[in-house]
Amino acid sequence: MPRFKRPTGTQDILPQEQPYWHHVVQTAERLALRYGYGRLDTPIFEETALFARGVGGATDIVEKEMYSFKDKGGHDLTLRPEFTAGVVRAYIENGMQKLPKPVKLYSIGPIFRYERPQAGRFRQFHQFNAEILGVADPLADLETMLLAWDLYEHLEFGGLSFQLNSTGCPTCRPGYIEALVAHYRAHYDQICDDCKRRLETNPLRVLDCKKAQCQPVIASAPRITEHLCDDCRLHFQTLRGYLDTLGKPYTINPRLVRGLDYYTKTVFEVWAEGIGAQAAVCGGGRYDGLVELLGGPPTPAVGFAAGIERVVMVMKAQGVAVPPLPAPTFFIAWLEKSARPLAVRLLVELRAADLGVQMAMGGSLRSQLRQANRRGARFVLIVGGDELARGEVACKNLLDGGQESFPLENLAERLRRLEAGG
RNA sequence: GUGGGCGUGGCCUAAUGGUUAAGGCUCCUGACUGUGGCUCAGGCAACUGUGGGUUCGAGUCCCACCGUCCACCCCA
Numbered sequence: 001m002p003r004f005k006r007p008t009g010t011q012d013i014l015p016q017e018q019p020y021w022h023h024v025v026q027t028a029e030r031l032a033l034r035y036g037y038g039r040l041d042t043p044i045f046e047e048t049a050l051f052a053r054g055v056g057g058a059t060d061i062v063e064k065e066m067y068s069f070k071d072k073g074g075h076d077l078t079l080r081p082e083f084t085a086g087v088v089r090a091y092i093e094n095g096m097q098k099l100p101k102p103v104k105l106y107s108i109g110p111i112f113r114y115e116r117p118q119a120g121r122f123r124q125f126h127q128f129n130a131e132i133l134g135v136a137d138p139l140a141d142l143e144t145m146l147l148a149w150d151l152y153e154h155l156e157f158g159g160l161s162f163q164l165n166s167t168g169c170p171t172c173r174p175g176y177i178e179a180l181v182a183h184y185r186a187h188y189d190q191i192c193d194d195c196k197r198r199l200e201t202n203p204l205r206v207l208d209c210k211k212a213q214c215q216p217v218i219a220s221a222p223r224i225t226e227h228l229c230d231d232c233r234l235h236f237q238t239l240r241g242y243l244d245t246l247g248k249p250y251t252i253n254p255r256l257v258r259g260l261d262y263y264t265k266t267v268f269e270v271w272a273e274g275i276g277a278q279a280a281v282c283g284g285g286r287y288d289g290l291v292e293l294l295g296g297p298p299t300p301a302v303g304f305a306a307g308i309e310r311v312v313m314v315m316k317a318q319g320v321a322v323p324p325l326p327a328p329t330f331f332i333a334w335l336e337k338s339a340r341p342l343a344v345r346l347l348v349e350l351r352a353a354d355l356g357v358q359m360a361m362g363g364s365l366r367s368q369l370r371q372a373n374r375r376g377a378r379f380v381l382i383v384g385g386d387e388l389a390r391g392e393v394a395c396k397n398l399l400d401g402g403q404e405s406f407p408l409e410n411l412a413e414r415l416r417r418l419e420a421g422g
Numbered sequence: 423g424u425g426g427g428c429g430u431g432g433c434c435u436a437a438u439g440g441u442u443a444a445g446g447c448u449c450c451u452g453a454c455u456g457u458g459g460c461u462c463a464g465g466c467a468a469c470u471g472u473g474g475g476u477u478c479g480a481g482u483c484c485c486a487c488c489g490u491c492c493a494c495c496c497c498a
Binding site for chain 2: 008082373386
């Protein structure tokens with residue numbers, strides 16, 4: 001029988017990894033709630049058409065990265081390749097436009113994209129996602145960015161760089177793309193083959209080409225920030241004004257663009273060093289046209305997603321300490337078979353008193369103590385014939401080796417004090 | 423989809439083309455029949471990723487496939 005293996009690009013998140021995950025998720029969730037976001041859980045799969053429409057048919061995600069399938073009822077479904085489309089669908093379907101604005105929603109869960117795995121890239125990965133719907137003012141952009149900032153500050157990250165740009169809107173972006181394409185046509189013999197292709201499919205993408213030969217052409221290319229319409233320019237200036245007032249460091253990156261069609265105005269990413277080529281730990285921006293595109297009322301919106309795997313990679317690369325998960329302090333060892341009923345009763349009673357207790361499932365006393373030690377218990381309660389006769393249990397402290405006897409009366413109370421360090 | 427590196431017990435590593443694939447870690451047991459950690463002894467555990475080929479003989483050389491890692495593409 002061949003052994004089963006996990007599918008390419010998926011991971012088992014083992015117990016020793018969980019402290020990192022728990023810390024990230026708990027920190028993100030605590031901050032989101034403090035900021036006034038409500039948690040929204042949407043299905044892991046949606047109608048394929050939702051993503052095709054919402055993410056954009058010309059994007060790589062829709063063209064080649066979706067996990068799509070037909071269920072037994074013949075419905076075309078897709079494992080979500082991002083959160084936003086599903087969140088917007090839920091917003092419309094549940095009538096959230098009737099809620100007081102802004103509507104602030106966060107989500108946490110798995111995301112699926114069929115890609116070749118590499119450092120920091122997986123086929124199933126996890127995102128923390130936050131969206132603000134119903135507010136056009138740059139204050140919403142700011143609020144979104146502040147949450148991202150706060151998250152990384154609470155995780156005690158250093159060396160992050162916040163990249164900011166405006167990608168314009170349907171009013172000004174076509175004009176900019178025209179100017180960009182014209183510039184590239186004028187230097188057509190100097191650019192790489194990939195960029196020649198991008199020029200046809202997704203012209204904005206030429207801006208983040210990494211080939212050396214393209215760098216001079218990029219450097220001399222027109223900048224979108226100089227082609228913004230009045231509305232977009234004012235929006236961008238206002239947002240920058242807020243950030244400057246708060247003293248938040250950021251880098252204006254005219255080459256920062258998005259592969260998803262629905263972005264307008266603000267785009268931002270957070271980059272980390274030391275985790276490989278996939279440095280973006282967080283990406284987001286404004287998408288004022290999406291709600292309407294998906295059949296809802298015209299609704300401005302802004303949001304971001306952070307990749308939890310990449311955040312965990314940064315924590316490890318930077319040696320960030322994470323609190324350990326709670327583990328049982330007490331371990332019950334027993335001797336004669338006659339002591340087992342008492343041991344089992346103790347186990348249940350102490351747990352009912354909210355203490356963390358495990359019990360040996362077998363083995364000699366030596367073996368049981370070894371088990372206790374390996375499992376990280378601090379105290380071992382030894383239940384044997386001698387103790388039984390006296391109505392006591394022995395309690396051995398594994399840290400200093402000391403041992404004393406406790407009567408069964410008020411045992412839970414006594415152990416609680418012991419655990420607290422008394 | 424494209425390119426490159428790498429595949430030996432659960433993990434790490436060894437084995438000039440030549441017996442029965444070796445060691446360390448982990449795990450289990452015992453020395454210590456009612457006391458963990460340290461030490462010592464022993465034990466469990468691998469058809470060397472899969473399938474072909476070369477050879478008297480392949481973990482080792484060749485080919486293909488698969489997996490994995492890294493990079494491109496693109497993104498979290």
